[in-house]
Amino acid sequence: MPRFTPDFLDELKARLRPSDVIGRYVKLKKQGREWAGLSPFTQEKTPSFFVNDQKGFFHCFSSGKHGDVISFLMETQGLAFHEAVARLAEEAGLELPAEEPGEAERARKRKGLAEACAAAADFFAAMLRRADGRAAAEYLAGRGVTREQIDAFRLGYAPEGRAALKDHLINKGYTEEILAEAGLLIRPEDGGPSYDRFRGRVMFPILGVNDAVVAFGGRALDKNARAKYLNSPETPLFHKGHVLYNFNAARQAAAETGAPLIVCEGYMDVIALWGAGFRQAVAPLGTSLTDRQLALLWRVSDEPVLCLDGDRAGVAAAHRAIDHALPLLKPGKSLSFVFLPSGQDPDDLVREGGAGAFEKALAGAAPMADVLWRRELEAQPLDRPERRAALKARLRALARSITDPDVRAAYGDDFARRLDELFAPPREAGSGARRAGGAGSFGRGRSGAMARKSGSRAWIEPARASPALKRQGAPSSFFREATLVLAAINHPALVERREGDFLGLSFENRALNDLLGEVLSAILTDPALDSAGLKRHLQSTKAADILERVLSDDTLKRQTFLRPTAEIDEVEWGWNDALRLHLFAVEAERDLAQTASQLFSLGDDVWKAAAASGSQLAHAAEDENRQTGDAQEEAKRFNAALERAGATVRNKSRR
Numbered sequence: 214m215p216r217f218t219p220d221f222l223d224e225l226k227a228r229l230r231p232s233d234v235i236g237r238y239v240k241l242k243k244q245g246r247e248w249a250g251l252s253p254f255t256q257e258k259t260p261s262f263f264v265n266d267q268k269g270f271f272h273c274f275s276s277g278k279h280g281d282v283i284s285f286l287m288e289t290q291g292l293a294f295h296e297a298v299a300r301l302a303e304e305a306g307l308e309l310p311a312e313e314p315g316e317a318e319r320a321r322k323r324k325g326l327a328e329a330c331a332a333a334a335d336f337f338a339a340m341l342r343r344a345d346g347r348a349a350a351e352y353l354a355g356r357g358v359t360r361e362q363i364d365a366f367r368l369g370y371a372p373e374g375r376a377a378l379k380d381h382l383i384n385k386g387y388t389e390e391i392l393a394e395a396g397l398l399i400r401p402e403d404g405g406p407s408y409d410r411f412r413g414r415v416m417f418p419i420l421g422v423n424d425a426v427v428a429f430g431g432r433a434l435d436k437n438a439r440a441k442y443l444n445s446p447e448t449p450l451f452h453k454g455h456v457l458y459n460f461n462a463a464r465q466a467a468a469e470t471g472a473p474l475i476v477c478e479g480y481m482d483v484i485a486l487w488g489a490g491f492r493q494a495v496a497p498l499g500t501s502l503t504d505r506q507l508a509l510l511w512r513v514s515d516e517p518v519l520c521l522d523g524d525r526a527g528v529a530a531a532h533r534a535i536d537h538a539l540p541l542l543k544p545g546k547s548l549s550f551v552f553l554p555s556g557q558d559p560d561d562l563v564r565e566g567g568a569g570a571f572e573k574a575l576a577g578a579a580p581m582a583d584v585l586w587r588r589e590l591e592a593q594p595l596d597r598p599e600r601r602a603a604l605k606a607r608l609r610a611l612a613r614s615i616t617d618p619d620v621r622a623a624y625g626d627d628f629a630r631r632l633d634e635l636f637a638p639p640r641e642a643g644s645g646a647r648r649a650g651g652a653g654s655f656g657r658g659r660s661g662a663m664a665r666k667s668g669s670r671a672w673i674e675p676a677r678a679s680p681a682l683k684r685q686g687a688p689s690s691f692f693r694e695a696t697l698v699l700a701a702i703n704h705p706a707l708v709e710r711r712e713g714d715f716l717g718l719s720f721e722n723r724a725l726n727d728l729l730g731e732v733l734s735a736i737l738t739d740p741a742l743d744s745a746g747l748k749r750h751l752q753s754t755k756a757a758d759i760l761e762r763v764l765s766d767d768t769l770k771r772q773t774f775l776r777p778t779a780e781i782d783e784v785e786w787g788w789n790d791a792l793r794l795h796l797f798a799v800e801a802e803r804d805l806a807q808t809a810s811q812l813f814s815l816g817d818d819v820w821k822a823a824a825a826s827g828s829q830l831a832h833a834a835e836d837e838n839r840q841t842g843d844a845q846e847e848a849k850r851f852n853a854a855l856e857r858a859g860a861t862v863r864n865k866s867r868r
């Protein structure tokens with residue numbers, strides 16, 4: 214790629230009037246010292262776009278965009294910087310500077326190869342109009358290709374003769390060496406005479422930067438041909454994985470309409486869509502999408518649409534594209550997928566149903582995340598715990614493969630939400646119960662839940678507290694829940710050790726539940742995340758406020774196993790004990806609520822004793838920390854509270 218010095222760029226801009234360059238894309242009208250026109254960036258009725266030749270810039274008041282002729286081409290035509298400079302340099306008659314010694318010679322050689330390819334394209338186009346090309350013309354007519362499409366895509370025909378193109382171009386002064394290096398001739402290894410690479414084929418010129426012909430694709434007319442489609446080999450001009458068919462024209466159409474690029478499988482699909490009004494279609498050249506091709510697509514569209522056959526081969530192609538694109542995703546950059554009826558391609562759909570049929574198909578494009586989720590969900594039945602665990606492990610590995618941390622976290626959250634919904638316990642009609650777990654919980658739910666998939670159910674047995682633990686009582690719910698989540702924040706390695714227990718947690722405190730979800734999503738998405746990195750991430754989430762409260766709580770700080778300096782074995786031991794306390798308290802509170810009315814039916818004395826025991830059990834921590842006052846007053850308040858509770862139960866029992 215050329216290196217452009219400030220002096221070169223200044224010289225380039227000095228040779229071109231901005232109003233001349235921009236005026237080819239925007240209708241400008243002179244207003245004093247400036248030119249005015251409707252904004253190419255927004256829809257407007259009153260001109261707010263101005264070009265100043267003296268100062269060498271444009272300014273758009275409606276969009277706020279401002280720049281010179283280079284940035285204008287980049288914005289409106291979807292060009293990269295070096296492409297915009299190259300196009301303007303050609304217009305200005307300015308030779309591009311060499312990047313390194315020998316580059317000038319290589320540039321001259323590439324120019325010679327490009328000229329040979331252009332001459333070959335002219336030859337093929339002429340042959341299509343002659344008697345020799347009648348079969349090719351009939352083939353194209355049978356596919357619904359019009360003269361307008363033939364001219365727009367510079368379609369042609371390569372005659373059957375072994376040396377038709379060779380003889381024609383050598384007579385025009387091209388050497389056999391140049392023609393072979395351009396991929397137009399084949400030189401046999403046995404030293405025999407060279408011959409035309411393309412014979413008896415409909416020809417599709419492949420264009421590079423500045424619309425120069427760099428290669429060809431050929432479609433055989435003979436049904437018995439060994440290769441139905443044949444592309445040019447790799448040459449100094451052409452690298453198959455770096456080019457998309459019709460890319461230059463498609464990106465200009467996309468820039469003008471704002472529509473996303475459409476990626477098809479073949480030349481004829483692109484040409485058919487162009488004829489139906491979808492002029493932003495491109496095609497890879499017989500390969501799966503490469504890194505360079507994805508970069509080209511994302512330079513023009515945030516979410517290009519891959520249009521594929523709905524059969525098994527088309528779905529497999531979509532999956533390959535996803536696996537290749539996943540590590541490369543950036544914020545706002547993704548793919549969408551359209552699966553056509555099995556056995557149909559865009560060419561078939563447009564010919565049978567017209568532009569409306571394809572427009573309808575585009576409207577149903579599926580996001581990449583949906584296609585990926587469906588693939589993993591359908592990989593195997595989920596009727597066994599091991600298979601459900603395998604699904605979770607596969608999704609976690611896929612999220613980890615994404616390089617960008619923000620996109621990686623977003624996919625982790627998305628997978629977590631989907632897993633929560635997939636394995637959520639069934640809700641009873643009219644219960645109004647809130648489902649446990651949050652969007653970031655990566656499959657968390659209440660212990661003792663019913664997992665459900667495709668009509669099958671499996672009971673997940675909850676953990677139980679030991680009898681000795683039940684005699685101890687339990688601390689406050691906030692303290693219990695904050696203890697469990699703070700251990701993971703200060704020691705992310707604990708999550709790997711106790712992943713199953715963490716995923717089974719659900720907290721009464723909604724803010725702590727959200728914090729736990731964010732913690733698990735971040736750690737499970739990026740297992741290498743340390744405590745400092747985790748805290749930085751959490752501070753940018755909706756759980757930042759509760760995080761600050763937990764980190765600053767003096768009571769929590771007094772627990773040695775929660776301190777950042779504690780050894781992981783000590784942390785796990787302390788966390789395990791805290792988990793048992795939490796599970797016992799949750800179970801005790803649930804049992805108390807379920808049996809309150811039954812206890813009351815046995816009499817007031819029994820009710821008071823049970824309620825007192827329950828209160829002491831569920832709120833032991835508050836009782837320990839609360840300062841005691843006058844014993845007689847405390848007794849009166851306690852008995853009054855019990856009377857109110859008893860009255861409530863009596864009233865409910867009469868209904």
